[in-house]
Amino acid sequence: GDSVTQTEGLVTLTEGLPVMLNCTYQSTYSPFLFWYVQHLNEAPKLLLKSFTDNKRPEHQGFHATLHKSSSSFHLQKSSAQLSDSALYYCALTPNYGSSGNKLIFGIGTLLSVKP
């Protein structure tokens, strides 16, 4: 079946250092990939999503590249900020039939940025 794997439960960084959160996926058809961010006591919000062409989505300094060969969609940022501290979820939507309307989440990675 379709699934998303996030291997790091917690990532702790010092402000200014680069961020990389891992995401790999399994899906029968070429899915759409998403990163959602959830701050404490708030709803998950879309951070960025993959494109059907080879464009690299970017938002708020974050970017992610969909690599179909390795089934990965890692999230990166060149310099972490204190305000980036949050839960980050990688998710996918299968690109077939009615399943193409379900958003399937990974378990999430908590990013903690320290001064």
Add this chain to the structure above:
Amino acid sequence: EAGVTQSPRYAVLQEGQAVSFWCDPISGHDTLYWYQQPRDQGPQLLVYFRDEAVIDNSQLPSDRFSAVRPKGTNSTLKIQSAKQGDTATYLCASRAGLGTSAETLYFGSGTRLTVL
């Protein structure tokens, strides 16, 4: 534009009690989702609707959970006899149409349920 609205924000129950959660999606969004988010886990889909029709409820514990969306707008998720294992945040989300798998889901703030 108003976002997805959920109520109540919090609920605390004893085992065996019933509880209902209410969701008002973004106006014009015909697809509505209910997710369960246990503590320290990612959201897990329970059920989703297009208009008033259930599209997928395969992950909904049917013996105690029910969900309706009678007019294709607001939705109610009900737990008949709550168990401690139901302790979680219940998230409602909506999106515009089924046209493309890339459409964004918009989430409400959730209802945090604690079953004692």
